[in-house]
Amino acid sequence: MKCAVIVTLALLFITAGFLLVPEGRAYACSCVESNAQEKLKTSTSVFTGKVVKRGGVQIFSTDRVRAYTFEVDTAWKGVSSKRMTVLGNDAGSESCGIQLEKNQSYLIFAYQDEEGSKLHTNLCSGNVSVEQAGDALKLLGAGKVLSQDDFGETIHGRSWSSYLMIYGGVVLLIVLVSGWIWRRKKRT
Template identity: 80%
Template sequence: MKRIMIAAFVLLFITAGLALVPDGRAYACSCVESNAQEKLKTSTSVFTGKVVKKGGTQIFSPDRLRAYTFEVDTAWKGVSAKRMTVMGNDAGSESCGIQLEKNQSYLIFAYQNKMDNKLHTNLCSGNVSVDQAGDTLKLLGAGKAVSQDDFGEADYGRSWSFYFIVYGGVILLLVLVSGWIWKRKKRA
């Protein structure tokens, strides 16, 4: 029984390790050029806002996603709350990654990801610091000023990796307890 349990744990760790380790492929970023009007049409959400929270990278995400929470100032499209959370690819620019700084204001072009139903953005989306967005803001035209009275707080829930860890831990605990109980009954 002890050998079976050890073999099961080794198999579990090997499988988890293979699932979590990147496959070693490298991808180069190549963006399609478009102007602000085209980006407005193709984006799910377009707004200016200040980064008020910069989350950590998701541990089970091969794209190294990081959650950025914005305090929205002006909206052009798809804004449902004064505070919006957008997932950003935190990899380097060679992988279309984007790094945004806390307490800085940006013009954000985000799209709805079909896999997790969250807003996402990357280097090719056309995001730019508000300080450098003068011409782009002129092309977009007047947006709508956003206040807390317009919306409630957006709640995007937890990611699948959170549930994977919680449910995986519960299942592992159940297997260990079951094995311990079986072993005790076998002795008696």
């Protein structure tokens, strides 16, 4: 009886060992292989740019993200201004995280979040430094080289025309209120 218990426990430990320890290495992050043209089709925004600001780590539920602000050089898709901010997964590479360095230039593939309000990227997106992006850039073809003139001159992210509309609206409102007050005083 004692021998049967020992054999049963031994078999139990061996079986548990096979079930709990995988045969090969396990990776938490596994990316689907695709080339730059395929990534261009599936990404919301594709551009090359220099990291001009590297924000601090923010935690959203269980995700660690860092905001990267880029000065965009060349655009292929989804670029709305000369400066673009993309949230990057800031976890380690085992969790598909990326760390981009300030003053370095990258080819960025970004996607919109569920709300459609922010761009995100991660290790599987296909981001690579411009120095290592030769083959990907050939596959993408000629992008549009951007200058500030493509978006109009801006102050703190707003164009001159938007400031003109705001100030014009304020002046018009002041004129209308002044006229209304003047007419009321004239009647009394």
